[in-house]
Amino acid sequence: MGKPLIFFGMALATYFTRYAMIAVLDRELPPLLRRWLRHVPPAMLAALVVPAALAPQGRLQVDTHTWAVLVGAVLAWRTRSVLWTILGGIAAFWMLSLVGL
Amino acid sequence: MGDFWRGLLATLPLVPGVVAFGLLYGMMARQVGFSPWEAWAMSLIVHAGSAQFTALAMWQTADAVPIILTTLVINLRHILMGASVAPYLRGLSPLWRAFLALWMSDESYALAIAEYEQGRGNHHHFLGTNVGIYLAWPTSGLLGALLGAAIPEPRRYGLDLVFPLGFLGLLMTFLKDRTGAFVALVAGGVALLGTYLLPGKWVIIIAGLLGSGLGLLLEEIGGRWGNP
Numbered sequence: 585m586g587k588p589l590i591f592f593g594m595a596l597a598t599y600f601t602r603y604a605m606i607a608v609l610d611r612e613l614p615p616l617l618r619r620w621l622r623h624v625p626p627a628m629l630a631a632l633v634v635p636a637a638l639a640p641q642g643r644l645q646v647d648t649h650t651w652a653v654l655v656g657a658v659l660a661w662r663t664r665s666v667l668w669t670i671l672g673g674i675a676a677f678w679m680l681s682l683v684g685l
Numbered sequence: 686m687g688d689f690w691r692g693l694l695a696t697l698p699l700v701p702g703v704v705a706f707g708l709l710y711g712m713m714a715r716q717v718g719f720s721p722w723e724a725w726a727m728s729l730i731v732h733a734g735s736a737q738f739t740a741l742a743m744w745q746t747a748d749a750v751p752i753i754l755t756t757l758v759i760n761l762r763h764i765l766m767g768a769s770v771a772p773y774l775r776g777l778s779p780l781w782r783a784f785l786a787l788w789m790s791d792e793s794y795a796l797a798i799a800e801y802e803q804g805r806g807n808h809h810h811f812l813g814t815n816v817g818i819y820l821a822w823p824t825s826g827l828l829g830a831l832l833g834a835a836i837p838e839p840r841r842y843g844l845d846l847v848f849p850l851g852f853l854g855l856l857m858t859f860l861k862d863r864t865g866a867f868v869a870l871v872a873g874g875v876a877l878l879g880t881y882l883l884p885g886k887w888v889i890i891i892a893g894l895l896g897s898g899l900g901l902l903l904e905e906i907g908g909r910w911g912n913p
C-alpha cells in the first residue's frame with residue numbers, strides 16, 4: 585500500500601480516538617475501561633523501546649549502541665527529561681566510540 | 686485580544702518542545718527513506734507525534750494494517766482526553782465539535798482543559814491552542830527532514846540512537862508508580878521475546894495489550910485485597 589493511503593488510515597484511526605467521546609457527549613466511560621486506558625501508553629512505549637534498544641536487528645546484540653542506550657535509561661530515570669536523555673545517550677556513544685568500546 | 690489569539694499565544698512556551706520533536710521526527714523520516722515532502726505530508730495529515738514516530742520505527746518491516754492498528758492503540762489515550770473535555774463542548778454545533786477534535790493534541794488539550802477548569806475557557810481559545818500546535822508540528826518536521834538530508838551517515842554519529850533514547854525519555858514521563866513500572870517491564874519483556882517468535886511488528890500491539898491488561902489485573906486484585 586502506498587504512503588498516502590497509510591497516512592490517511594493513520595489519520596482516521598487518530599481521529600476516531602479524538603472524536604469518539606466528543607461525539608457522544610453525555611456518555612461516561614466505564615470505570616474499568618478508563619483504568620485500563622491509563623496503562624496503554626507506558627505499555628506501548630516499553631514494547632517499542634526494549635526491542636529497538638537491545639535487539640535492533642531482531643536478535644539480542646551488545647555493542648556501543650547498547651551501552652549508550654543503558655546510559656540513556658539511567659538518565660531518563662534520574663532526570664525524567666527527554667532532552668537530557670537524548671543528549672546524554674548520544675554523548676555517551678561518542679565517548680564510548682573514542683575509547684573503542 | 687480575542688480568545689482565539691489568547692489560545693494561540695498560550696502555545697508559545699510549548700512550541701520549543703514541539704519543534705525539537707518535529708526536527709527529530711523529520712530526521713528519522715529521512716532515515717527510513719521518506720522525502721522531505723512525504724515527512725511533511727504525514728505530519729499535516731496524521732498530526733499525532735507518538736504515532737508517527739512509531740510508524741517510522743515500523744516502516745521497513747510492517748505493512749499498512751499493523752501500522753494503522755498500532756496508531757489506533759497508541760492514540761487510545763485521546764479517548765480519555767476527549768471524555769474529559771466533552772462536557773465543556775456541550776453547547777457547540779456538531780461542526781465545531783468535530784473540528785475541535787481534529788487537531789486536538791496532548792499539548793493543545795492540556796492548555797485548553799486548564800483554561801476550561803478555571804472557568805475562562807471557550808471554543809475560540811481551544812481552537813487557538815489547536816492551531817498553534819498544528820502550525821509548529823508539520824513545519825518543524827519539514828525542517829528536520831531537510832536538515833536530515835544534509836547529514837549523510839547518521840549511524841556513524843550515533844544519531845540513530847535518537848529513536849530508542851527519545852522513547853525512553855517519553856516512557857519515563859508515564860511511569861508514575863509501581864504498577865506503571867510493572868506494566869513497562871512486562872510489555873518490554875514480551876516484546877523482546879516476541880521479536881524472536883513473531884514476524885513483522887504485531888508483537889508491539891500484542892505486548893502492549895498484554896502489559897496494560899496485566900497492569901489492570903494487578904490493580905484490580907490489589908484493590909480488592911486492600912478493601913475486603
